[in-house]
Amino acid sequence: EIVLTQSPGTLSLSPGERATLSCRASQSISSSYLAWYQQKPGQAPRLLIYGASSRATGIPDRFSGSGSGTDFILTISRLEPEDFAVYYCQQYGSSPRTFGQGTKVEIK
Amino acid sequence: EVQLLESGGGLVQPGGSLRLSCAASGFTFSSYAMSWVRQAPGKGLEWVSAIIGSGGTTYYADSVKGQFTISRDNSKNTLYLQMNSLRAEDTAVYYCAKVGGWTPNAPFDYWGQGTLVTVSS
Numbered sequence: 001e002i003v004l005t006q007s008p009g010t011l012s013l014s015p016g017e018r019a020t021l022s023c024r025a026s027q028s029i030s031s032s033y034l035a036w037y038q039q040k041p042g043q044a045p046r047l048l049i050y051g052a053s054s055r056a057t058g059i060p061d062r063f064s065g066s067g068s069g070t071d072f073i074l075t076i077s078r079l080e081p082e083d084f085a086v087y088y089c090q091q092y093g094s095s096p097r098t099f100g101q102g103t104k105v106e107i108k
Numbered sequence: 109e110v111q112l113l114e115s116g117g118g119l120v121q122p123g124g125s126l127r128l129s130c131a132a133s134g135f136t137f138s139s140y141a142m143s144w145v146r147q148a149p150g151k152g153l154e155w156v157s158a159i160i161g162s163g164g165t166t167y168y169a170d171s172v173k174g175q176f177t178i179s180r181d182n183s184k185n186t187l188y189l190q191m192n193s194l195r196a197e198d199t200a201v202y203y204c205a206k207v208g209g210w211t212p213n214a215p216f217d218y219w220g221q222g223t224l225v226t227v228s229s
Contacts, residue, residue: 033213035215035216037153037216039153043221044203044219044220044221044222045145045153045203045216045219046219047215047216047217047218050208050214050215050217056215056217057217088152088153090153090155090215090216092212092214092215093213095167095212096155096167096168096169097155097158097212098155099152099153099154099155100152101152102152102153
């Protein structure tokens with residue numbers, strides 16, 4: 001099983017600042033089968049990024065993903081008020097599918 | 109517009125059973141794999157099970173293997189999760205998620221709003 005470790009656990013930032021979230025895998029993820037999701041309280045997760053760096057439909061370009069192998073990054077270039085949420089990475093290249101434990105981006 | 113509507117959650121005693129359903133619309137249901145993901149109260153996301161578009165192949169997390177059964181009825185555009193021998197640790201919101209491809213090697217591009225399963229005496 002591929003274990004995904006996200007850091008930091010919580011990120012305290014102000015609107016307009018840049019957010020950098022990390023996801024490290026316990027083994028290499030094939031074909032960059034890594035996704036990022038955003039979840040707000042009381043809501044279902046929403047797909048942001050797939051294939052490590054491709055934005056899902058309707059996702060603003062302030063969200064970007066990068067990385068390969070075992071190290072992946074989600075960057076939010078300038079935080080908008082609606083971006084404060086929990087973010088999860090997930091690998092879908094091997095079974096079982098696994099998620100990271102999440103990074104909470106909170107308002108400073 | 110893709111819509112996924114879960115139902116069937118509720119309060120069940122330990123050792124009991126429940127069947128969750130997920131009614132899908134807005135896409136060609138049989139062309140896509142589907143999955144169940146759960147989230148215990150205040151916790152992160154846990155993948156539970158997946159099924160390919162034809163229904164011919166299924167996948168399970170070790171934590172539910174032999175306990176849960178995923179299935180689908182492509183004529184009714186509906187996904188199911190039969191949950192038996194439920195335990196307190198199965199308490200969670202269960203999400204139905206559409207996989208972005210016919211096989212499970214794709215991200216979850218659409219999610220339902222979830223249905224809460226509470227296992228308690």
